[in-house]
Amino acid sequence: MAMSGHVRVDQVSITFKGKEGPVTALAPTTLHLAPGSFTALIGPSGCGKSTLMNAIAGFVTPASGAITLDGTGISGPRPDVGVIFQQYALFPWFTALGNVKFALKRLGLPKAELQDRAMAALEEVNLADHARKFPQELSGGMKQRVAIARTFASGPKVLLMDEPFGALDAQTRIVMHRLLIDIWQKHRATVLFVTHDVDEALLLADRVCVMSQAPGRILRDYPLDLPRPRSLRAQAEVLLPIREEIIELLHPTSPHSRA
Amino acid sequence: MADPASPRRVRPLLAMGLAGATGLGRPLLSFGFILMLWFFVTAAGLVPEQIFPSPLSVWQAGVEMAENGTLATDLAVSMRRAATGFAIGSVLGVTLGLLTGRVALVRALLNPFLTLLRPIPAIALVPVAIVWFGIGEGSKYFVVSYTVFLTVWFNTHHGMEYIPEIYLRASRSLGASRQREFLTVVIPAAAPHIVAGLRLGVALAFLSLVAAELSGASSGLGYRLQEARQYIRTDRMFALLILLGALGACVDLLVRWAGRKLVHWQQG
Numbered sequence A: 001m002a003m004s005g006h007v008r009v010d011q012v013s014i015t016f017k018g019k020e021g022p023v024t025a026l027a028p029t030t031l032h033l034a035p036g037s038f039t040a041l042i043g044p045s046g047c048g049k050s051t052l053m054n055a056i057a058g059f060v061t062p063a064s065g066a067i068t069l070d071g072t073g074i075s076g077p078r079p080d081v082g083v084i085f086q087q088y089a090l091f092p093w094f095t096a097l098g099n100v101k102f103a104l105k106r107l108g109l110p111k112a113e114l115q116d117r118a119m120a121a122l123e124e125v126n127l128a129d130h131a132r133k134f135p136q137e138l139s140g141g142m143k144q145r146v147a148i149a150r151t152f153a154s155g156p157k158v159l160l161m162d163e164p165f166g167a168l169d170a171q172t173r174i175v176m177h178r179l180l181i182d183i184w185q186k187h188r189a190t191v192l193f194v195t196h197d198v199d200e201a202l203l204l205a206d207r208v209c210v211m212s213q214a215p216g217r218i219l220r221d222y223p224l225d226l227p228r229p230r231s232l233r234a235q236a237e238v239l240l241p242i243r244e245e246i247i248e249l250l251h252p253t254s255p256h257s258r259a
Numbered sequence B: 001m002a003d004p005a006s007p008r009r010v011r012p013l014l015a016m017g018l019a020g021a022t023g024l025g026r027p028l029l030s031f032g033f034i035l036m037l038w039f040f041v042t043a044a045g046l047v048p049e050q051i052f053p054s055p056l057s058v059w060q061a062g063v064e065m066a067e068n069g070t071l072a073t074d075l076a077v078s079m080r081r082a083a084t085g086f087a088i089g090s091v092l093g094v095t096l097g098l099l100t101g102r103v104a105l106v107r108a109l110l111n112p113f114l115t116l117l118r119p120i121p122a123i124a125l126v127p128v129a130i131v132w133f134g135i136g137e138g139s140k141y142f143v144v145s146y147t148v149f150l151t152v153w154f155n156t157h158h159g160m161e162y163i164p165e166i167y168l169r170a171s172r173s174l175g176a177s178r179q180r181e182f183l184t185v186v187i188p189a190a191a192p193h194i195v196a197g198l199r200l201g202v203a204l205a206f207l208s209l210v211a212a213e214l215s216g217a218s219s220g221l222g223y224r225l226q227e228a229r230q231y232i233r234t235d236r237m238f239a240l241l242i243l244l245g246a247l248g249a250c251v252d253l254l255v256r257w258a259g260r261k262l263v264h265w266q267q268g
Helices: A049-057 A096-107 A111-124 A140-153 A170-187 A198-204 A236-250 B007-020 B025-043 B055-067 B070-102 B104-117 B122-133 B137-161 B165-173 B178-214 B221-230 B234-262
Strands: A007-018 A021-033 A038-042 A064-069 A081-084 A158-162 A190-195 A207-211 A218-223
Touching (some): A007 A049, A021 A049, A021 A064, A021 A218, A038 A198, A049 A081, A049 A158, A049 A190, A081 A140, A081 B165, A096 A140, A207 A236, B025 B055, B070 B104, B070 B137, B070 B178, B070 B234, B104 B137, B122 B137, B178 B234
Parallel strands (some): A038 A207, A081 A158, A158 A190
Antiparallel strands (some): A007 A064, A207 A218
């Protein structure tokens, strides 16, 4: 069986209506994501990395170019392209379990199986004990775990993550990184991970794409063929030079400061 | 040691007493104060009793109306009118608000017109209602439900407009059908606004009901107020006004409580 989840972004540009005519948010960009790969997209804020992600998610329509998933065009949001938002986007009127069930509803499962599968998804992110709690009773890290469980429950071929851990503290982030890699290795969706944190990109991805200032385009593409779990110290020989280069690309004038 | 009677100590104590008066304490403090003020003003004979009755005569007027049975009848009649009008108006308001919020054609056809109707005060409608429905129940239901409808529609529509885009994006990328999105995402997301609209609607139901009963009615609390004017029974008027105030406050508390249960995820 051929692996699915092949994303092709070909010469895609995106414009928004501005006060004085259209504003280019993304210059023509080409990006191919191999099935089951983990790509990090990094760039300065406002460079269009989230815009590109929103286009693949089907939330915005490109002004030119084409986006396809396994050969068919993306014309709107669809369940095989899952999205994890920085603000979690959990429904506050549902419990953690209810949020996961929401993703499973479209499968038309019998009631008992729906319940079992939703519980299993929460167990995978170690939240079975909090299944009956509402999102507002959970910490930021727990909320994002519910969101990850919810998105994986609907069985996406592609997973788009827009700075998913940006609002979390450093300790929680480390836990979330490990959890994400574990679940991803089990489900093997094609991941596009938008971040502005260089270290996060280096620790997680098979490939790091660096974008330029607005209107964005992809400047450099670093393949990272290193075993996981990674650490900057243990794999310093490979990672640190790349890290220096990326920081230099992002901040050409002041190479040692980081936003 | 500081003298306990010195102003330095008295002030914090008083402030502490006020801060401690939470829950029922605070309103009771205020009512007690106003009642005392009222009592002294009337007892001092500053204004004629017939213009500004004392608390005692207002109480007696209330007891009198309760004993001759008019109070219970008027209360029942008015409550039934307010409740019926509110039910019709809020069902129509929520339904149409969901429609104008969701369906572009309905919005284009109705929003400008409904927005134009909003500034017309309910009282101005009473003459039309009487011509259309007579002085019976029909005109009361019409005025109340019309007023409630406009407010509930407006709030529902606004709630629909301000649904965070991220909920819709999440719902669609999780494969929800349009119908499931509407029922389990759009309506709950708009619910806090809808509940706020219903709460306003309850207050307006009483307001417009009394307006309708004041002119052209043969029963109800508003009619009784009007009747009391003809006999210059200010004591009865005061009793009825206090009753209306207490009634409105009780219903508002009830709606607030129900609203909090319904939109439990919303803070405050």
